[in-house]
Ligand SMILES: NC(=O)c1ccc[n+]([C@@H]2O[C@H](COP(=O)([O-])OP(=O)(O)OC[C@H]3O[C@@H](n4cnc5c(N)ncnc54)[C@H](O)[C@@H]3O)[C@@H](O)[C@H]2O)c1
């Protein structure tokens with residue numbers, strides 16, 4: 145434990161916020177998690193279980209929960225883990241509750257639909273006095289909550305501060321790797337969700353593992369193309385928060401995005417799929433805004449565009465597949 149970081153606040157009591165809070169208690173930190181639903185904070189405090197979003201995992205009794213965001217007042221560092229479309233509102237509510245220079249580690253994977261902003265920009269808008277960091281990579285909440293080995297990208301501009309933060313949160317089974325390209329880490333996390341929907345559709349439709357692998361590889365090219373156009377670094381997209389997370393999310397039905405795609409590929413309706421789950425499927429909101437962003441920047445992202453068109457009901461799954469397969473042959477470049 146370092147001297148500087150003694151208290152950690154986690155904004156968001158979903159599966160990922162709960163797993164991060166549990167991980168922080170393993171690093172012997174003093175952790176308070178904010179849950180939007182009072183019954184969830186009560187369950188964490190009394191039963192040591194997040195009965196709504198991460199049932200069945202015994203949480204460290206040292207973990208404390210609240211349903212009042214103001215209780216995160218003057219924490220040494222914060223992890224922002226609300227779904228991307230709700231991150232702005234939670235950060236706004238923390239105005240006046242943080243010291244200048246407080247690190248806010250952004251852990252949500254998505255782009256804000258109404259503004260087209262990534263989470264670092266949302267943070268800058270709402271809490272400009274905070275120091276942004278991005279933690280992203282291949283990490284299912286259930287794995288981290290159980291303490292299975294996990295490695296993630298931890299991107300922050302100030303290397304010394306990043307080193308200190310990592311020292312405060314890392315354990316042998318939770319390994320954050322220091323990086324400086326926040327935008328690249330955010331792009332990987334947001335785009336892989338959309339690509340996981342595409343991979344799920346292909347598998348749900350029975351197109352086979354060859355098509356699945358092709359989608360991952362060409363999807364990775366799309367992700368990298370966007371990153372380069374927006375000023376991020378190619379290396380980031382081949383690291384944990386890029387390729388690493390793309391492979392995990394596109395390969396397992398534990399992923400909400402992948403399983404949503406599979407159900408779409410099997411012919412289920414999007415409203416029914418989303419209505420039946422008590423969990424966020426970030427790629428659904430990200431796909432349309434990503435399509436807009438790519439068009440504005442002149443970046444060719446045919447797989448992501450096809451997912452957006454299916455989500456918005458502009459074309460059917462079969463039309464999307466035909467559209468992709470009928471594209472002219474081209475050189476294999478990023
Ligand atoms: N679950 C994972 O394995 C995992 C891993 C890495 C990153 N993430 C990312 O973490 C973020 C949160 O996902 P999750 O899996 O913890 O969520 P979840 O699906 O487990 O739970 C949904 C969360 O959304 C919250 N919510 C719903 N409406 C809200 C509102 N109006 N304002 C604020 N919060 C609201 C709920 O309180 C709940 O905490 C997402 O961006 C996701 O991509 C998730």
Ligand SMILES: O=P(O)(O)OC[C@H](O)CO
Pocket residue numbers: 253281282283284285337340389392393398399400401402424425426
């Ligand atoms: O369940 P998903 O699709 O939101 O993916 C969870 C994590 O982002 C995997 O790293």
